[in-house]
Amino acid sequence: MRSTFMGLEASKRGLFTQQTALYTTGHNISNANTLGYSRQRVNMQATQGFPQAGLNQPNYPGHLGTGVEAGSIQRIRDEFVDRQFRQETNKLGYWESRSNAISQMEDIMDEPSQYGLNAALEQFWKGLQDVSTNPENAASRKVAISRADHLAESFRYMDKQLKTIQGNLGNEINVATDRINSLLKQIAAINKQVQEVEPNGHVPNDLYDARDVLIDELNNYIPVSIKRVASGGNASAVAEGSLTVVFKPYGTDKEIELVNGRDFASIEVNGTVADSSGSKQINGNDLSNVFSSIQISGLGTTESITYDQLEPGKGKMLSLIDSYGYDSASGPKGYYVETLADLNKLAAEFAKAFNDMHKQGYDLSGGQNGIDFFTTDSGPITAGNIKVNDEILKDPSKLAASGAANEEGNGKWALELANLQSKSQANLDGATFNSFYQGMIGKLGTDGEEAYRLNMTSEKLLVTLSGNRASASSVSLDEEMTNMITFQQAYNANARMITVVDETLDKIINGMGRVGL
Amino acid sequence: MRVTQSMLSNNMLLNLNNSFGKMSKLQNQINSGSKITRPSDDPVIAVKGMGYRRDLGQVEQYTRNMNEVNNWIDTTDESLNQVGEQMKRVRELVIQAANDTNTPDERAKIKKEIDQIRQHIQDVGNTKIADRYIFSGTNTSKPLFVEATPPNADGNKIINADYELYDGTGVPSASSDKLNAPKGDVEIEVYDGIQMKVNTPGAELFGNIDALMDKVSNLLDPERVSGPATSEEISEALGGFTTDSKSDDITNIHNKILEAQAEVGARQNRVELMENRLSLREINVTKQMSNNEDVDYAKAITEMVTSESIHQAALSVGAKIIQQTLVDFIR
Numbered sequence: 125m126r127s128t129f130m131g132l133e134a135s136k137r138g139l140f141t142q143q144t145a146l147y148t149t150g151h152n153i154s155n156a157n158t159l160g161y162s163r164q165r166v167n168m169q170a171t172q173g174f175p176q177a178g179l180n181q182p183n184y185p186g187h188l189g190t191g192v193e194a195g196s197i198q199r200i201r202d203e204f205v206d207r208q209f210r211q212e213t214n215k216l217g218y219w220e221s222r223s224n225a226i227s228q229m230e231d232i233m234d235e236p237s238q239y240g241l242n243a244a245l246e247q248f249w250k251g252l253q254d255v256s257t258n259p260e261n262a263a264s265r266k267v268a269i270s271r272a273d274h275l276a277e278s279f280r281y282m283d284k285q286l287k288t289i290q291g292n293l294g295n296e297i298n299v300a301t302d303r304i305n306s307l308l309k310q311i312a313a314i315n316k317q318v319q320e321v322e323p324n325g326h327v328p329n330d331l332y333d334a335r336d337v338l339i340d341e342l343n344n345y346i347p348v349s350i351k352r353v354a355s356g357g358n359a360s361a362v363a364e365g366s367l368t369v370v371f372k373p374y375g376t377d378k379e380i381e382l383v384n385g386r387d388f389a390s391i392e393v394n395g396t397v398a399d400s401s402g403s404k405q406i407n408g409n410d411l412s413n414v415f416s417s418i419q420i421s422g423l424g425t426t427e428s429i430t431y432d433q434l435e436p437g438k439g440k441m442l443s444l445i446d447s448y449g450y451d452s453a454s455g456p457k458g459y460y461v462e463t464l465a466d467l468n469k470l471a472a473e474f475a476k477a478f479n480d481m482h483k484q485g486y487d488l489s490g491g492q493n494g495i496d497f498f499t500t501d502s503g504p505i506t507a508g509n510i511k512v513n514d515e516i517l518k519d520p521s522k523l524a525a526s527g528a529a530n531e532e533g534n535g536k537w538a539l540e541l542a543n544l545q546s547k548s549q550a551n552l553d554g555a556t557f558n559s560f561y562q563g564m565i566g567k568l569g570t571d572g573e574e575a576y577r578l579n580m581t582s583e584k585l586l587v588t589l590s591g592n593r594a595s596a597s598s599v600s601l602d603e604e605m606t607n608m609i610t611f612q613q614a615y616n617a618n619a620r621m622i623t624v625v626d627e628t629l630d631k632i633i634n635g636m637g638r639v640g641l
Numbered sequence: 642m643r644v645t646q647s648m649l650s651n652n653m654l655l656n657l658n659n660s661f662g663k664m665s666k667l668q669n670q671i672n673s674g675s676k677i678t679r680p681s682d683d684p685v686i687a688v689k690g691m692g693y694r695r696d697l698g699q700v701e702q703y704t705r706n707m708n709e710v711n712n713w714i715d716t717t718d719e720s721l722n723q724v725g726e727q728m729k730r731v732r733e734l735v736i737q738a739a740n741d742t743n744t745p746d747e748r749a750k751i752k753k754e755i756d757q758i759r760q761h762i763q764d765v766g767n768t769k770i771a772d773r774y775i776f777s778g779t780n781t782s783k784p785l786f787v788e789a790t791p792p793n794a795d796g797n798k799i800i801n802a803d804y805e806l807y808d809g810t811g812v813p814s815a816s817s818d819k820l821n822a823p824k825g826d827v828e829i830e831v832y833d834g835i836q837m838k839v840n841t842p843g844a845e846l847f848g849n850i851d852a853l854m855d856k857v858s859n860l861l862d863p864e865r866v867s868g869p870a871t872s873e874e875i876s877e878a879l880g881g882f883t884t885d886s887k888s889d890d891i892t893n894i895h896n897k898i899l900e901a902q903a904e905v906g907a908r909q910n911r912v913e914l915m916e917n918r919l920s921l922r923e924i925n926v927t928k929q930m931s932n933n934e935d936v937d938y939a940k941a942i943t944e945m946v947t948s949e950s951i952h953q954a955a956l957s958v959g960a961k962i963i964q965q966t967l968v969d970f971i972r
Contacts, residue, residue, distance in 0.1 A: 236677075531778075531779035539828075565680050595648065
């Protein structure tokens with residue numbers, strides 16, 4: 125036999141459940157603009173019918189419904205899109221950082237323009253031509269020499285600026301390392317909370333969202349994969365469990381755990397050179413400290429990841445390492461390292477060829493002075509230390525412009541020097557100085573073009589994927605408004621039901637047994 | 642597919658961003674007049690542009706060098722022309738003096754004029770362009786003629802001792818540095834690998850002229866050591882009587898001057914040809930450079946206008962979509 129107040133109870137359940145749904149709608153609307161928020165849905169389910177199965181069950185025709193309950197509150201998420209998104213986000217991380225590094229290099233090289241190294245070289249050759257037409261004129265010599273000074277300064281400036289950016293990249297590696305460690309720590313902290321609440325049957329949707337945002341960001345830095353570990357106890361069917369974050373070295377089957385439950389590893393990006401405190405962490409202070417390995421420690425054994433074990437084209441960290449420089453079997457490599465090496469080669473070959481030629485000429489006083497035109501303060505000539513010999517700066521007559529002794533009006537040697545510009549240099553793979561530099565710029569241009577294009581492509585793909593993700597998870601206000609009306613009306617209807625039950629009860633309680641009154 | 646507000650607004654932001662990017666690139670192109678601002682915009686254009694800049698720089702430099710060439714050659718031509726004129730006058734004077742009807746007094750007057758002309762020719766031999774003696778070969782800081790020490794009473798300069806005046810007999814010897822130096826050629830590059838000789842080494846020519854003038858002046862000197870010259874002696878200085886081209890008479894010297902002038906004239910023709918070639922090259926390189934990297938304004942502006950209208954359309958559509966939700970309709 126059903127109870128007298130069963131109708132009231134059933135409708136009360138309806139009221140509560142609709143209210144839950146209404147409040148969840150409110151929560152969705154409030155978080156419509158929250159980063160990483162997934163809309164939530166109340167899974168309503170009918171409560172157990174009456175009568176229940178049992179030995180002493182009342183004999184009753186049919187199975188009477190007893191109302192509704194909120195079975196669970198679940199977030200709407202498409203895991204497959206998440207996976208795709210994370211695969212793409214580490215490509216974007218790589219190309220974004222690379223195009224950034226190349227763009228900065230382009231800014232420094234400043235070509236084609238009237239101010240770059242190409243123009244400085246051009247001006248210098250012109251200055252020498254002017255000396256060849258006016259060899260006895262101190263002014264024309266001075267102009268040529270100060271242009272040589274400007275050229276040397278251009279070399280030094282470029283070298284310094286490139287090294288500054290290389291240092292910044294090293295520093296960025298350090299910052300990125302800190303960020304990765306912080307992300308790992310936060311993921312582990314969320315795992316801990318999840319592990320604590322899930323066995324009690326709770327489903328912490330908002331923690332899942334926060335954790336997913338962290339994993340997205342982690343994937344921007346390094347490609348990682350995740351595994352779910354369900355919680356024990358009375359965990360809900362829709363509970364997601366704690367996440368194990370795994371890094372797979374490229375070309376191996378090994379899996380290195382970065383986060384396991386509440387435990388997390390810490391990583392260190394090490395170079396080849398230890399500093400005074402014994403740390404090899406790359407921080408951009410010592411540019412010779414190029415990347416050698418990533419150390420992952422804290423979860424069991426310490427693992428060491430070499431450059432070859434980082435998957436090409438994936439993750440901001442690898443991009444930074446590629447730009448900053450890494451150790452290889454054939455010496456340091458990397459975008460900035462190689463460009464600086466090319467620049468050094470150009471400066472050294474240029475200085476050598478020019479000095480050799482200059483020594484064979486005759487200066488204004490009539491003899492061969494045999495001094496180097498370009499020198500350094502110490503060591504071999506590089507782009508960073510090339511300068512015009514002080515003797516020549518002080519005394520322009522020392523510029524050997526004449527092709528024969530005691531001929532001040534002879535400008536043949538200045539012309540020979542100027543014509544070095546079209547001489548191919550065996551040590552520069554047969555290129556002239558200008559064409560070697562043009563080759564550098566050409567390479568920079570094509571690399572930049574590639575990086576920008578791939579950056580654009582992954583950006584576009586990522587937009588599509590985040591559209592797909594938003595399509596599943598993001599809050600639609602229209603939808604929430606519709607839901608709001610639905611739930612509100614359902615709530616109202618439940619209230620009306622209670623009134624109806626109330627009226628029926630009123631009839632029985634207050635209206636019955638009063639015949640004739 | 643489910644579409645939500647945030648997707649709409651994200652899409653709109655992205656599209657606006659893209660169209661801003663496109664417009665910014667076009668604006669850059671229109672403002673700078675160049676298709677590219679950095680090598681990665683188009684590496685081929687960038688590298689070719691650097692090559693053209695180098696070519697253009699060279700042409701500019703050669704054009705500058707050409708001015709120098711013109712300066713040298715025109716000045717040389719003008720100087721030699723003057724010397725030629727003066728030699729004509731000398732010939733007239735000597736013809737006049739050769740008449741035996743002239744008294745020694747009259748010959749002395751003629752000698753005075755000859756002496757003046759001699760000094761003038763010496764000055765011409767010391768012609769300078771911006772502190773450079775143009776007839777001194779590559780020793781451009783040393784004049785051909787210097788003041789004697791002590792100065793000659795008649796004001797005549799003497800040939801620079803460094804140059805060991807060629808005495809007109811025999812061939813100038815290259816074994817002596819002093820003779821070799823003033824013969825040096827001043828050459829200026831006027832094109833890739835093409836060097837043009839711009840000077841006329843004058844030590845020999847002016848030395849010969851000065852020796853001749855000295856001889857003539859001596860012949861007309863009434864107080865000549867070997868006694869006053871006869872008309873035969875004087876008219877011999879006119880030359881033309883023998884075919885000996887080496888003899889230092891007026892006719893021969895005049896011919897040498899004409900030869901030098903002819904050579905300068907020939908060089909002037911060559912300079913003109915080279916100048917034409919250079920200006921053609923400049924036009925070509927400039928054109929190529931412009932084709933390579935200059936923006937096609939008609940195209941860029943049309944694209945700009947198109948992008949602008951697309952941008953505006955995107956803005957107004959976006960504004961309409963974004964402001965409306967169901968909230969606006971349920972009260």
